[in-house]
Amino acid sequence: MRYVSTRGAAPDLSFEEAMLSGLARDGGLYVPAEVPQVSAGDFRAMRGLSYEEVAFRVMRPFVDESFSDEVFGDLIGKAYASFGHAARAPLVQLAPGHFLCELFHGPTLAFKDFAMQLIGQLFEEALTRRGERVTIVGATSGDTGSAAIEAFRGLDAVDVFILYPHGRVSDVQRRQMTTPSEANVHAIALDGHFDDCQARLKDMFNHFEFRDRVRLAGVNSINWARVLAQVVYYVTSALELGAPERAVSFTVPTGNFGDIFAGYIAKRMGLPIDRLVVATNQNDILHRCLSSGAYETDTVTPSISPSMDIQVSSNFERALFDAYGRDGAAVAQLMDELKSGGFRVSQGALETLREQFSSGRASEEETLETIARLHRTTGELLCPHSAVGVHVAEAQRDPAVPMITLATAHPAKFPDAVETATGIRPGLPPRMADLFERPERITRAENDLAALETLIEERIGS
Numbered sequence: 398m399r400y401v402s403t404r405g406a407a408p409d410l411s412f413e414e415a416m417l418s419g420l421a422r423d424g425g426l427y428v429p430a431e432v433p434q435v436s437a438g439d440f441r442a443m444r445g446l447s448y449e450e451v452a453f454r455v456m457r458p459f460v461d462e463s464f465s466d467e468v469f470g471d472l473i474g475k476a477y478a479s480f481g482h483a484a485r486a487p488l489v490q491l492a493p494g495h496f497l498c499e500l501f502h503g504p505t506l507a508f509k510d511f512a513m514q515l516i517g518q519l520f521e522e523a524l525t526r527r528g529e530r531v532t533i534v535g536a537t538s539g540d541t542g543s544a545a546i547e548a549f550r551g552l553d554a555v556d557v558f559i560l561y562p563h564g565r566v567s568d569v570q571r572r573q574m575t576t577p578s579e580a581n582v583h584a585i586a587l588d589g590h591f592d593d594c595q596a597r598l599k600d601m602f603n604h605f606e607f608r609d610r611v612r613l614a615g616v617n618s619i620n621w622a623r624v625l626a627q628v629v630y631y632v633t634s635a636l637e638l639g640a641p642e643r644a645v646s647f648t649v650p651t652g653n654f655g656d657i658f659a660g661y662i663a664k665r666m667g668l669p670i671d672r673l674v675v676a677t678n679q680n681d682i683l684h685r686c687l688s689s690g691a692y693e694t695d696t697v698t699p700s701i702s703p704s705m706d707i708q709v710s711s712n713f714e715r716a717l718f719d720a721y722g723r724d725g726a727a728v729a730q731l732m733d734e735l736k737s738g739g740f741r742v743s744q745g746a747l748e749t750l751r752e753q754f755s756s757g758r759a760s761e762e763e764t765l766e767t768i769a770r771l772h773r774t775t776g777e778l779l780c781p782h783s784a785v786g787v788h789v790a791e792a793q794r795d796p797a798v799p800m801i802t803l804a805t806a807h808p809a810k811f812p813d814a815v816e817t818a819t820g821i822r823p824g825l826p827p828r829m830a831d832l833f834e835r836p837e838r839i840t841r842a843e844n845d846l847a848a849l850e851t852l853i854e855e856r857i858g859s
């Protein structure tokens with residue numbers, strides 16, 4: 398399997414090369430040259446298998462010769478062993494025809510663990526085999542960073558630096574990043590928003606001299622391996638509700654478009670998915686774009702669902718690449734226009750996007766109302782991101798098709814919003830009950846590329 402850049406001007410890579418490099422050298426994102434097809438019979442044969450077995454069958458064709466069957470199966474086993482639920486991604490019913498897929502049973506209580514735990518295993522295996530060492534730099538609005546630090550802490554072949562927006566992540570998120578004591582993990586509090594963290598990360602990748610000197614690798618959702626790992630729970634949950642004989646729809650609380658893009662890949666593989674619904678909070682660039690065709694960045698307004706406080710949605714580029722008939726030059730042109738504030742999607746591309754994706758948004762009040770109401774009607778405590786999803790799903794639901802809303806984080810990761818809505822302060826699971834007693838290590842940094850690069854080089858001693 399070969400991987401191509403969405404901007405059409407970088408070399409094709411293998412799965413392993415695409416995984417280790419993250420961003421393509423032309424600034425684009427790697428996507429598979431073609432999407433492997435799974436027959437209805439093959440989907441049927443996955444029913445009743447463990448999450449790990451389905452994961453192996455779904456991901457295997459994308460991984461090519463980079464890992465042997467035996468090694469790949471082993472690494473999947475290790476990746477999900479730390480999850481606190483035997484089903485890994487269990488379904489819970491909310492209402493007739495409406496289900497919640499709980500993706501928060503991993504070690505840092507958000508869906509990011511599904512991809513990050515696996516990528517940690519794949520990186521360690523590949524780097525050890527190659528006798529190489531890399532510097533991973535990630536940008537986070539909270540959950541990616543904690544998941545990455547948890548997945549890479551203590552590994553020999555990597556240093557991990559996570560840039561998070563100072564003062565804009567929850568206490569639980571921050572503590573999950575700042576309390577691991579391993580010398581190879583570095584949590585950096587940047588003076589700025591998440592988009593600043595993401596922009597500096599992109600700048601580092603585009604500064605080839607630095608990139609090569611520190612052997613920069615990326616594990617943000619721009620990394621194809623992360624998208625791939627997320628395809629699996631679309632398959633397991635659809636199978637539970639009757640796929641491939643019955644189609645289902647998904648509503649996905651969306652920020653960087655990585656999670657919902659994984660759903661799109663599942664659909665392209667042949668999984669019968671009716672609608673893929675993008676749910677945004679008040680930072681609704683994706684909803685506005687799918688409604689009007691205008692992709693225009695605005696200022697970020699902090700919300701109670703901070704992991705979706707995003708204006709530049711990196712993985713949307715992958716969807717645009719397909720919508721523009723895989724024309725890398727056209728995508729490069731749009732991304733150039735984005736630097737000066739925005740672009741307009743062509744009519745043809747917009748129609749193609751709308752065939753795949755619907756969208757909706759939830760205000761802060763609607764989010765709190767949904768948390769309170771679902772607690773009353775079902776006893777479920779929703780995190781604010783999941784509540785944005787449930788609100789949008791209710792508005793978009795077609796009674797003939799089961800709707801699955803992805804619950805992207807555990808309510809205890811965002812206890813203030815949940816307490817405001819319900820009066821109940823959700824507790825952390827026992828395995829992390831001492832989080833607030835562990836000592837923190839925080840490094841503050843300015844929003845400045847040169848200063849960040851110096852800091853990283855000093856820390857790794859290169």
Ligand SMILES: *Cc1c(COP(=O)(O)O)cnc(C)c1O
Pocket residue numbers: 507508509540541618650651652653654655656657704705782805806
């Ligand atoms: C990251 C995150 C999202 C958004 O996911 P994307 O893949 O960026 O669209 C939603 N909810 C939570 C809790 C997250 O951590």
